[in-house]
Amino acid sequence: xTPRFLVTREIPEPGPSILEDAGDVxxxxxxxxxxxxxxxxxxxxxxxxxxxxxxxxxxxxxKARIRGIANYAVGYNNIDVAAAAEHGIAVGNTPDVLNxxxxxxxxxxxxxxxxxxxxxxxxxxxxxxxxxGPKLLVGQDVTGATLGIAGxxxxxxxxxxxxxxxxxxxxxxxxxxEDRAVSDDELDxxxxxxxxxPWDELVETSDYLSLHVPLTEDTTHLVDxxxxxxxxxxxxxxxxxxxxxxxxxxxxxxxxxxxxxxAGLDVFENExxxxxxxxxxxxxxxxxxxxxxxxxxxxxxxxxxxxNAVAMARGEKPPYEVTP
Ligand code: GLV
Ligand code: GLV
Numbered sequence: 001x002t003p004r005f006l007v008t009r010e011i012p013e014p015g016p017s018i019l020e021d022a023g024d025v026x027x028x029x030x031x032x033x034x035x036x037x038x039x040x041x042x043x044x045x046x047x048x049x050x051x052x053x054x055x056x057x058x059x060x061x062x063k064a065r066i067r068g069i070a071n072y073a074v075g076y077n078n079i080d081v082a083a084a085a086e087h088g089i090a091v092g093n094t095p096d097v098l099n100x101x102x103x104x105x106x107x108x109x110x111x112x113x114x115x116x117x118x119x120x121x122x123x124x125x126x127x128x129x130x131x132x133g134p135k136l137l138v139g140q141d142v143t144g145a146t147l148g149i150a151g152x153x154x155x156x157x158x159x160x161x162x163x164x165x166x167x168x169x170x171x172x173x174x175x176x177x178e179d180r181a182v183s184d185d186e187l188d189x190x191x192x193x194x195x196x197x198p199w200d201e202l203v204e205t206s207d208y209l210s211l212h213v214p215l216t217e218d219t220t221h222l223v224d225x226x227x228x229x230x231x232x233x234x235x236x237x238x239x240x241x242x243x244x245x246x247x248x249x250x251x252x253x254x255x256x257x258x259x260x261x262x263a264g265l266d267v268f269e270n271e272x273x274x275x276x277x278x279x280x281x282x283x284x285x286x287x288x289x290x291x292x293x294x295x296x297x298x299x300x301x302x303x304x305x306x307x308n309a310v311a312m313a314r315g316e317k318p319p320y321e322v323t324p
Contacts, residue, residue: 003313006045008036008054011072015049015302022310040064047309050078053271058083068312071322072305074098074155074292077215077242082324092308092318096154097300098292103158105291106210106240107166109264110147113236113285114208115139116262122282140207140234140261143167148206150176150222151213151241152187152194159210160194170194173202176213176222203227208236215242225250228259235260240291243268248275255281266291 003023007016008031019025023046031039036054039045043065050056052073056064061083068090069079076093084091112118116139123129123137147163149156149172160170170190174180176199184191202209209231213219223237223246231237237260239246248269254260262283268274271289278284292298308318 003046003310004044005047005049005309005313006039007049009051009072011049011302011305012298013302014299015072015306018303018306019049019309023313036060037063040066046313049305049309052076052078054078056080056084061087061089064089067315068092068309068318070305070309070312070318072301075214075242076322079322081322085324090308090312090318091322092305092312092320093322094301094304094308095320097304098297099154099158101294101297102155102240102291103162104294105266105287106155106159106212106238106264107162109238109240109266109285109287110163110208110210110236111142113238113262113264113283114142116283118285119282140236145169145207146171146205147208147210148172148197148202149194150199150202150209150211152182152196153212155240156210156212157187157190159212160190164190164193168208171197171202171206173197173199175218176202177218200230203230204232206235207232208238210238211241211245213241213245215244220244221247223247223251225253228254231260233258233260237263238265239263240266243271248278251275252277252281255283 005019005023005025007027010027037060041063045066047068048066049070049072052075056079058080061080070092074093074095079091081091116137120137143166146169149160152172152174163170172194174182179198182196228250252275255263264285266287267289304320308320311318
């Protein structure tokens, strides 16, 4: 029987071509939870190519009549992977192809927040630029500053390499709040150029704190009011990981009260909603979850998601499989 693929939101080439070569493809323009439920439980599709905004909880998965979920993302916190496994549903993601793009976004946020890019651009467009000034929009030093990386995985390492290029000092914690010793082998080219520290030290000594952990129970609200209080008052928080890793209401208070200098955020706790007051803060530099939004990166994600989907439809192990 010809496999049937459901793509919940249009993905770039070569995704659609790869799927069309292997079976019938239906591409939707985003799906509500009800529409997703109907499609997934209806028995009409073999594999769903999903977005991080599509939630597959254990209840839905227990009724699902599909063989696999090919998530168009590296993160898969939108899927209960254990429940999927229990019901024989394969799950795949799109690792590596977005490491550089996401690390570029982290640097964009770091620099933008440090150098007050949002305020500066607004000043100009509001017609308030009256000429170069010694005290106009002065931000934080970057060169020589210490970057703390929470989570030295594929993306964390790509950020570390960039920061070293800016002559920053790089420290990291592997799996905050707990730490796991990382060997020089695992650090490959970064061995001897970055230093592992306990989470408390990362929080208290970093001039920039950049988050690169997956969202799990352990990392939910990893950065809470207490952590924000312990950070330097000149510090900048950068989040390209997942919104719920930060207590967004606590962050709004911290930014408002000057507990930290600024934040650069690409992800939010309740996307697409923002916490009350966040968008009004001049020291919040905000992007709409575009971490991987480079042409090449997105094409790579489309290829990996489609290759996963085709393998799942054939009952084969997907090349980029996620297991509990
Ligand atoms: C995007 O957020 C991803 O996980 O790829
Ligand atoms: C600034 O424009 C400078 O020349 O220092």
